[in-house]
Amino acid sequence: MSYRKWFYGLNFAMAAVFVYAYWIDYNTEWKKYQKQYLRMAADTLDKQAESAKPEQARSLKDQARKLRHQPLEIKQIIAKDLGRVDRCITCHVGMDEYANPAMTNDFGQHPYKAHPKIDTLAKNHPFQKYGCVVCHQGQGLATTADGAHGRVHHWEKPMLEGLRVQASCVSCHVNFEKLSGAEIAAAGKALFDKVGCKGCHSIKGAGGVVSVDLGDIADKPLERIAGFNFQRIKKNGVVLSPERHEWTLQNWILGHLTNDPIEVTPNDPFAEYNAEPVAPSGMPDFREELGLRGAEAITTYLMGMTAEQFPHRYYVAAAAAAEPQFSNPLKHGKYVYEKYGCAGCHGLEGKKGRRNYNALGPGQENLEKDMDRGQEPTLVDVVGTYTKEELMKKIAVGVPGSAIVKFNPNGPTPPLYMPAWKDKIKGKELEDLAAWLLSVAKKDESGF
């Protein structure tokens, strides 16, 4: 082939590439949404013009024409204080304060609809100052739906979808439990306290020390759970999708609450080459107590647990809730039991000791199969064999893991133990807790 033919051919190919590039850019996802929004907004104005007075109708039609000819553009909010740059309003034009100054519209579907609860939310969180992702998370700079919503490989903070966005209220509002619009997160905290999660997991130092502090769990990088097999998690009874964008911290937390943690984190209780086999997760199975809604609520609450520092003026400070006062020591004792998360190991009101893998438990026979029947003490059964002083001492000193006898001597050390509570539960709290425990002890049925 002659040089001339090569020259024409390559020029033609280059022109084709340019056309193709232009075609791709012309058809980008965000342009379709923005164009559609402007068309819908213009149609609305035209419709309003039909029933308006002539002068007003002219003005409305003029506005509609402008909308139809408005150039398409990437729109972004630079929330400098918060270190975020968001382009969400490129598609969600109804939430752009410049394109839709009223911030309301009648469109029912995303990405066209206006932001809900605009009277309260926009007033307290001006969008130009806060942006979107500081609350909703996701990838603010992206300009595709999947990318922006964080449903892509390697983006670690996908959107907090639906009501889970309430997690963000927890991050800044110290008083989120009383905040209108943060009811799910508040319910999550209430459940976290009630079932006794805090007996093992502290939150920013407040709580037990058996497992990790969850005060910054929302910041946990996926690389720290990289070895975790997400396919062990079932969501609504279905194994989690192998798609990597489903392998998120949100699903990881939820997975611990909607599955038996022994199945989620089985570890290696039969390890041959470790110095000692490794027990499965010590976390009890909370499925029955929480249900899916409870698990969702706790996940929402925990997703607000971040150590990220925002400028102080973005925080809504509140005085710590006053300790309730009790004239009845037994009621106070029950409150103390819940306050310190004792139910996490001993069950609600001490009625059922929870699982402690390979500890001694009732009905164990088979050394391999029955390790998961190990159990923490059921308090209503045992506290009656202690005096008040003995109970107080037991609570203060705790029971170290080394003092818990294994069911299978060759199996792993039971993962749960009772920490020494002497620095946290003391004085009247300790006295009333012991008094309440003795009050719930089962009546003697031993025959002597």
Next chain:
Amino acid sequence: MKIYRKYAAISVGLALATALAVVLLPGRPVNAGEAPKKTAAELEKEKAMKNPYPNDIGPEKLDEATLKDYPADKKAGYELAMVKCAQCHSSARPLNSRFVEPEGKDAAVSALKKSNPELFKDGAVWQIEGSVWNRYVKRMMSKPGCKISNAEGKKIWEFFVYDGSKRKIGANAQKWQAHRKKLLADFKAKYPQRYEELAKDKDL
């Protein structure tokens, strides 16, 4: 060619040595699926003996002279205690215990306080409470894996109540005091650190 033979001989030798080492050396760790070397009760006992009490270094049986005057039901309780209690700790632990539960419970304790106030001065020799044995026997029974039935527990409890009244107070109070003090002194000499720990916890 010769050099190849030499290398082949070395290789075969190394392979054989490795195979022998794998077969003969007891290097394989124990795994959870293998039969345990000790039962849970034995482990419990081992653990208990790692944290000894002065009681543990005393006699593990009652002498015949003492036992012969005990009623038959109390003797039966003693026999049971020797078998059942000794599964998880030494039988010396309850036999040499400072616990005394007088028959008559709290009323009997109040009466003793008036008649024999000296018995309440040294808690390391006598710990006299209205239901101390009752609580302890039940506590042991509530431990998972404890195979003591209610009827057996009752017999054991009745024995310790009777035994305490016979050997630890009344006519034998002085003898018991001397026995306990000797145990404490011997224990202090044998386990000085543990003695200090227990003294600090008022649990001697």
